Amino acid sequence: MARYSPSVQNLISRLGALPGIGGKSAQRLAFHILSMPDEDATALVESITEARRLTVRCSCCQNFTDSNPCPICSDPTRDKSVVCVVESPRDVAALERMHEYKGLYHVLHGVYNPISGKGISDIALPQLFDRLSANAEIKEVIMATNQSVEGNATALYVSRLLAPSGIKVTRIASGLPMGADIEYADDLTLANALKGRVNISS
Ligand SMILES: [Zn+2]
Numbered sequence: 001m002a003r004y005s006p007s008v009q010n011l012i013s014r015l016g017a018l019p020g021i022g023g024k025s026a027q028r029l030a031f032h033i034l035s036m037p038d039e040d041a042t043a044l045v046e047s048i049t050e051a052r053r054l055t056v057r058c059s060c061c062q063n064f065t066d067s068n069p070c071p072i073c074s075d076p077t078r079d080k081s082v083v084c085v086v087e088s089p090r091d092v093a094a095l096e097r098m099h100e101y102k103g104l105y106h107v108l109h110g111v112y113n114p115i116s117g118k119g120i121s122d123i124a125l126p127q128l129f130d131r132l133s134a135n136a137e138i139k140e141v142i143m144a145t146n147q148s149v150e151g152n153a154t155a156l157y158v159s160r161l162l163a164p165s166g167i168k169v170t171r172i173a174s175g176l177p178m179g180a181d182i183e184y185a186d187d188l189t190l191a192n193a194l195k196g197r198v199n200i201s202s
Contacts, residue, residue, distance in 0.1 A: 008030060008034070011030045011033065011034075012026045012027055012030045013026075015029045015030055054066040056068055057107075057124075058070035058073055060073040060104075060131065061073050061083075061104060061105045061106050061107060062106060062107045062108070062109065062124040062127055063089050063092055063105060063107045064089045064107075072092075072096075072104065072105060073104060077102070078102055078103060078104055079102045079103045079104070080103075080104060080135070080137050080138070081103070081137055081138060081139040081140065082103030082104065082138070082139070082140045082141075082142060083103060083104050083105065083106050083128075083131075083132075083138055083140070083141050083142070084101060084103055084104070084105050084106070084141075084142040084144050084194075085105075085106045085108060085128065085141060085142065085143050085144060085145065085158065086105060086106070086107055086108065086144050086145065086182065087107075087108055087109075087110060087111055087145050087146060087151065087182070088107065088108075088109065088110075088183070089107055090183040091107075091144065091182040091183050092105050092107060093183070094182055094183045094184075094185065094190060095144070095182070095190065095194070097187060098187040098190055098191050100191050100194065101194060103140075103142070106124065106127075106128050106131065106141075107124060108123040108124050108125065108128070108145070108154070109123055109124055110122065110123040111123065111145055111146070111148070111150040111151055111153075111154045112125070112150060112153055112154040112157055113150040113153075120157075123154075125154075125157075125158070128141075128158070129161065132162070132165065132167060133165075138167060139167065139168060140167065140168045140169075140170060141158065141162065141167055141168070141169045141170070142170050142171075142172065142194070142197055143155035143158055143159070143169060143170065143171045143172070143200070144172045144182060144193075144194070146181050146182055152171075155169075155171050155200060156200070159171075159200045159201055159202050160202050162201070162202075163201065163202035167201075168199060168201050169199070169200050169201045169202075170197040170198060170199055170200060170201075171197060171198055171200045172193040172194055172196075172197050173192065173193045173194075173195070173196030173197055173198060
């Protein structure tokens with residue numbers, strides 16, 4: 001017999017399917033939502049609907065934005081010769097937070113991971129290659145994927161594919177420990193990783 005009514009059980013399942021939310025947290029959140037004042041619960045639902053309705057992927061860098069192209073791509077002061085490739089929009093936020101990097105970004109929305117079924121076209125790599133062939137002013141691609149097996153494999157894949165193009169491919173320095181996520185790195189570590197990037201052009 002179910003411990004909760006079907007509607008509550010459904011809410012718990014939906015919350016539990018979110019990343020980083022275990023069964024216990026899902027239950028806690030569900031009961032918190034149920035005990036909220038009506039207007040707070042409605043505001044929560046509306047904020048999800050609104051964010052989803054207004055947010056699109058930037059047609060240039062693939063980052064989430066509510067104006068297309070996004071503010072970074074349409075900023076005339078940004079250096080259009082450098083593109084920093086990251087796994088997620090959260091990484092862009094982390095890099096922007098340190099106010100050091102003035103180039104553009106490309107958000108992959110994942111990493112190349114054939115074992116888990118994430119192929120080249122499941123992440124925004126085709127869009128990156130299209131972008132590079134359409135924009136001759138791009139001279140350097142900085143691979144700022146996480147220091148993980150998949151992050152490194154993605155960086156290597158890009159460097160191999162871009163070898164004939166003459167575009168320089170660099171990898172952020174290993175100041176970041178293996179397995180460390182860009183988004184959780186402190187600003188100094190991140191700034192050093194970016195400054196100390198190494199050429200991995202094939
Ligand atoms: Zn953009």
